[in-house]
Amino acid sequence: MSPIHYVALSVILFVIGGVGVLVRRNAIVVFMCIELMLNACNLAFVAFARMHGNLDGQVIAFFVMVVAAAEVVVGLAILMAIFRARRSASVDDANLLKY
Amino acid sequence: MSHILAATPSGTNTDSIAVETVFWILAFISVGAALAMILVRRAVHCAIMLAVVMLCLATMYAMQGAPFLAFVQIIVYTGAVLMLFLFVVMLIGISSSDSVVETIKGQRAAAGLAAIGLFLILILSIGHAAIGPAARTTAANNVDNLTGLARLIFTTYVFPFEVTGALLITAAVGAMVLAHRERTAPKPTQRDLAARRLVSGQLAPDPAPGVYALHDAADRPALLPDGSTSELSVSQTLAPRDPNEETPPVRPELPAPAVTEAES
Amino acid sequence: MTTLHTVAATGALKLSWLLLAFPLFGAVVLLLGGRRSNRWGHLLGVAMPVAAFVYGLIAFFTLLGTSHRSQDLHLYSWIPVAGFQVNMNLLVDQLSICFVLLITGVGSLIIIYSVGYMSHDPERRRFFGYMNLFLAAMLLLVLGDNYLVLYAGWEGVGLASYLLIGFWQDRNSAAVAAKKAFIANRVGDAGLSVAIMLMFTEFGTVSFTGVFGTVGSAGSGVATALGLLLLLGACGKSAQVPLQSWLLDAMEGPTPVSALIHAATMVTAGVYLLVRSNPILALSPDARLAVALVGTVTLLFGGIIACAKDDIKKSLAGSTMSQIGYMTLGAGLGPAGYVFSIALLLAHGFFKAGLFLGAGSVMHGMNDEVNMRRFGGLARVMPITSVTFGLAYLAIIGIPPFSGFFTKDPIIDADFTEHGTAGNVLGTLALIGAGITAFYMTRMMFMTWYGRRRWEAGAHPHESPPVMTWPMIVLAIGSVGAGAFLIVNDRLQDFLAPVVGVPPESHGFFTAPGLVALAFALAGVALGWAMYGRTPVPSEASRGSLLTVAARKDLYGDAFNESVLMRPGQWLTRLSVYFDNRGVDGLVNTLAAAVGGTSGRVRRLQTGFVRSYALFMFFGAALLVFGLLVVRL
Numbered sequence: 001m002s003p004i005h006y007v008a009l010s011v012i013l014f015v016i017g018g019v020g021v022l023v024r025r026n027a028i029v030v031f032m033c034i035e036l037m038l039n040a041c042n043l044a045f046v047a048f049a050r051m052h053g054n055l056d057g058q059v060i061a062f063f064v065m066v067v068a069a070a071e072v073v074v075g076l077a078i079l080m081a082i083f084r085a086r087r088s089a090s091v092d093d094a095n096l097l098k099y
Numbered sequence: 100m101s102h103i104l105a106a107t108p109s110g111t112n113t114d115s116i117a118v119e120t121v122f123w124i125l126a127f128i129s130v131g132a133a134l135a136m137i138l139v140r141r142a143v144h145c146a147i148m149l150a151v152v153m154l155c156l157a158t159m160y161a162m163q164g165a166p167f168l169a170f171v172q173i174i175v176y177t178g179a180v181l182m183l184f185l186f187v188v189m190l191i192g193i194s195s196s197d198s199v200v201e202t203i204k205g206q207r208a209a210a211g212l213a214a215i216g217l218f219l220i221l222i223l224s225i226g227h228a229a230i231g232p233a234a235r236t237t238a239a240n241n242v243d244n245l246t247g248l249a250r251l252i253f254t255t256y257v258f259p260f261e262v263t264g265a266l267l268i269t270a271a272v273g274a275m276v277l278a279h280r281e282r283t284a285p286k287p288t289q290r291d292l293a294a295r296r297l298v299s300g301q302l303a304p305d306p307a308p309g310v311y312a313l314h315d316a317a318d319r320p321a322l323l324p325d326g327s328t329s330e331l332s333v334s335q336t337l338a339p340r341d342p343n344e345e346t347p348p349v350r351p352e353l354p355a356p357a358v359t360e361a362e363s
Numbered sequence: 364m365t366t367l368h369t370v371a372a373t374g375a376l377k378l379s380w381l382l383l384a385f386p387l388f389g390a391v392v393l394l395l396g397g398r399r400s401n402r403w404g405h406l407l408g409v410a411m412p413v414a415a416f417v418y419g420l421i422a423f424f425t426l427l428g429t430s431h432r433s434q435d436l437h438l439y440s441w442i443p444v445a446g447f448q449v450n451m452n453l454l455v456d457q458l459s460i461c462f463v464l465l466i467t468g469v470g471s472l473i474i475i476y477s478v479g480y481m482s483h484d485p486e487r488r489r490f491f492g493y494m495n496l497f498l499a500a501m502l503l504l505v506l507g508d509n510y511l512v513l514y515a516g517w518e519g520v521g522l523a524s525y526l527l528i529g530f531w532q533d534r535n536s537a538a539v540a541a542k543k544a545f546i547a548n549r550v551g552d553a554g555l556s557v558a559i560m561l562m563f564t565e566f567g568t569v570s571f572t573g574v575f576g577t578v579g580s581a582g583s584g585v586a587t588a589l590g591l592l593l594l595l596g597a598c599g600k601s602a603q604v605p606l607q608s609w610l611l612d613a614m615e616g617p618t619p620v621s622a623l624i625h626a627a628t629m630v631t632a633g634v635y636l637l638v639r640s641n642p643i644l645a646l647s648p649d650a651r652l653a654v655a656l657v658g659t660v661t662l663l664f665g666g667i668i669a670c671a672k673d674d675i676k677k678s679l680a681g682s683t684m685s686q687i688g689y690m691t692l693g694a695g696l697g698p699a700g701y702v703f704s705i706a707l708l709l710a711h712g713f714f715k716a717g718l719f720l721g722a723g724s725v726m727h728g729m730n731d732e733v734n735m736r737r738f739g740g741l742a743r744v745m746p747i748t749s750v751t752f753g754l755a756y757l758a759i760i761g762i763p764p765f766s767g768f769f770t771k772d773p774i775i776d777a778d779f780t781e782h783g784t785a786g787n788v789l790g791t792l793a794l795i796g797a798g799i800t801a802f803y804m805t806r807m808m809f810m811t812w813y814g815r816r817r818w819e820a821g822a823h824p825h826e827s828p829p830v831m832t833w834p835m836i837v838l839a840i841g842s843v844g845a846g847a848f849l850i851v852n853d854r855l856q857d858f859l860a861p862v863v864g865v866p867p868e869s870h871g872f873f874t875a876p877g878l879v880a881l882a883f884a885l886a887g888v889a890l891g892w893a894m895y896g897r898t899p900v901p902s903e904a905s906r907g908s909l910l911t912v913a914a915r916k917d918l919y920g921d922a923f924n925e926s927v928l929m930r931p932g933q934w935l936t937r938l939s940v941y942f943d944n945r946g947v948d949g950l951v952n953t954l955a956a957a958v959g960g961t962s963g964r965v966r967r968l969q970t971g972f973v974r975s976y977a978l979f980m981f982f983g984a985a986l987l988v989f990g991l992l993v994v995r996l
Contacts, residue, residue, distance in 0.1 A: 003163075004225065005122065005126075006159065006163065007225050008222065008225065009126050009129070009130070009159075011218065011221045011222060011225065012130055012133075012218070013129065013130070013133055013152070014221075015214050015217055015218045015221075016130070016133040016134060016136075016137060016214075017133065017137075018213070018214060018217065018981055019137060019210050019211070019214045020133075020136065020137035021974075021977055022206065022209075022210035022213070022974055022977055022978050022981065023137060023201075023206070023207060023210050023974075024137060025202075025974075026142055028142050028145075028184060028187060028188055028191065029136075029137075029142055029145045031184070032136065032145050032146060032149050032184060033136070033137060035149065035180070035181075035184075036133060036136065036149060036152060039152065039153060039156055039176075042156070042160075042168075042172075043156055043159060043160075046159075046160055046163050046165050046168060047163060049163075049165070050163050050164060055244070055247045055248055055251055056251065056255075058165045058167075058168055058244075058248060059248060059251045059252055059255075059256050061165075061168055062167075062168060062171065062248070062252070063256075063259060063260075063263055065168075065171060065172070065175060065176055066263050066266075066267065067263065067266065068176070068180065069175060069176070069179065069180050069267075069270075070266050070267050070269075070270035071270075072180050072183060072184070073183070073270045073271065073273075073274045074270050074273045074274055074277070076183060076184070076187045076274075077273065077274040077277035077278050078277055079187060079191075080187065080190065080191075080277070080278060081277050081278070083190075083191050089191050091972075091973050091974060092202055092203075092972055092973075092974070094971075094973060095970070095971030095972050095973075096971060097969065097971045098969065098970060098971030099966040099967060099969040099970075099971070202972075203970065203972055203974060203975060206974060206975070206978065209978055210978060210981075213978065213981045213982050213985060216985050217981070217984070217985040217988070220985060220988050220989050220992060221988065223992060224988065224991070224992050224995075227992075227995070
């Protein structure tokens, strides 16, 4: 397939992930949708690497994976700490910045 | 499969029909799984759907001549990160589910609108962008994928590599700090515990359930440690008996003994 | 038309600044000296005007002895700006020396009188300080050689008048009267200052020599405008209609103040201004007619008011208004009338001051009572005062050979002989005015000095001490002889001719209008005797006719001012306040409310929900990509 198909697929997955972030209330599910968005970007990078004919895109995708892993670790630790304090995993409960 | 793995630097413009078919099947599966992910209610189901998407993507990496990345995706991303998600879901509440009702007014409509808008814009831009066909590789990349990647990481991208290492260390330390629970008082030693026990007046621990039981009948209620009975211990279909009642010995009705006149 | 040619001052006249310095020194020492100077304050206060009078006599005789009778003394350069040069110069000429002698002479007599009159007042030192300030300002007014120095003196006398009318600060009526005087004067001052500005724009200079030299080349429109504006200024200071309402209220001040400022000197400053500006008036018949008209209206106005007032000082104030009307009328008749205006002014200084001092003497004896209905039969008890009062009375009503006859009748005569129909009308009214003058003065005489004693219980009138009676005697001598002295043999006429021009040939003293005037005066005396001499005077005022009621209310002068000026002014103020509150404040407040309201609505965007913020970020990202797309396409 020409790389454009992969990029189109990546766009679709990215948008679906974005909608998921906006619509879901469970914090863990929101996190997972963010992971979906990151994966979609990875796919696009790999497709561009194939388009250019060098491996730079793959290296970038590799680093993205590493960073995503670190981010997940810290994010979930924060989630655990919040859950311990508040007994709720809903994203809507953190609304103290309300007007 | 092997030709897929080996299909790399000398990739041509058009793939074989098999690759195309696989692409379309995987595309539909991944889009469907992504949609399912945002629509199902239970968190565990979301995680499963995400795993499906990640596996499809791994396959696609492999089809595009990035075998290393495909395996890293499966091993690290799906195997480690997603499992981490599942652990946290277990800790927080496996049965926790979102309600379907949306609390913020107009959020769903706005989200839909934003999504459609972004989708159109992005599709338009990539349509206009010069995304050419897969390129012929240069002579420098005429090695296999792993060597090429290694060469790039440790020469051109060595500084980001080091920084990423530092990031990982920071993340690990951060996670430990966040999960840590601070002791507010010094850990009581065995001596402290013994002293506490002495002061409270109860030197020995409470007996285990059943130690003071005198009876083990099913209709006799159990005794709580302070001596009172527990109504809950008897099945409601039975009538509980007074626990202090002494049970008369159960004897079968014997016939009256044959008293001989001879004895009297 | 006369022009002013001056030479630099020589000889004794080089010390002319002493005329200002003496009273000014007295004022400064007495006002700054405070209570420490209380014991000797009155002595300094008397010495300074007397010293000024002595120097005035020296200057007068020096002037008589030289052929250059217009001498200009340069003191210093006041405004040395390119294009507008004003010098502080003193002009000692025939006209100003007359005024200097009047001011310092009559002023000294009145100030000597006030030593006795104010002897019981603890603030006497402050009184003498203000009187000296007044004298200094008045002398500056008449001695200035340009309109700006005149204006400085003009404002100074206005200030002194305000301070002296409100001298008894604890009386609310005095404070109100002082304010009223100041404000009415201010309206006139506006006219004078606009005239000075006009002079500057038209002629580039405000000095007398400069203006009178170039006014001929300017159009008659300019001359008329200047004439009318100067008339407005004169109306304010001399209490002519329409700015006459303050003079009767000014009687709240002590009687020496009424005598000096509101009879002899300050109120004559307007006449001085008009006579000094005769080259301007000569070019504009319209302005002259306006001046004559104002004078005629005022002389009737003042006379009618004086007929109905029971307060002796207010009646005399009405009389002053009327007599200055005569002087203004004379100033509007051109060279035919200027000399007689000045002559009447000088004579009026004597007899009106004498009348006021007499009234003060009566008040002093009657425990400050001013209501004539409480007087009566005082001639036996206060003989000297009654005699001086009587001589001044004969002078004012124009009985020959006393002063009024020689000075007032030529003005009436000039009216008839000069100006055609307008002149006849004005002359007839002036004749009626002479009759009215005689009537109210006779009324005053009979109510005060003769008839039944209508005194209050506990009043024991007595003659005043010599320090008060001697000035009255001197003034009575002046009342008797001043008119004849000035007019017979054309003495004043020849003296003032270089300044004001030569009147046409006079027809002697017993002309037809003069005799008719005498007849009217005698008729007025007879009527006064019939109403107040023969029939006993009631102790309480009766209701009176419509005219009497109107005259008691100052011919509704105050009511007119209030309805035409005060109330619209208050409405304008209220409108401005309303506009400021609703309009300007409303605009600002609306702006603030708009900002507040908008922020109140917009802050609802901050819902606190992470997902709303995520939505905004999403939209923002979409916009960014869209922007990139648009740029790249």
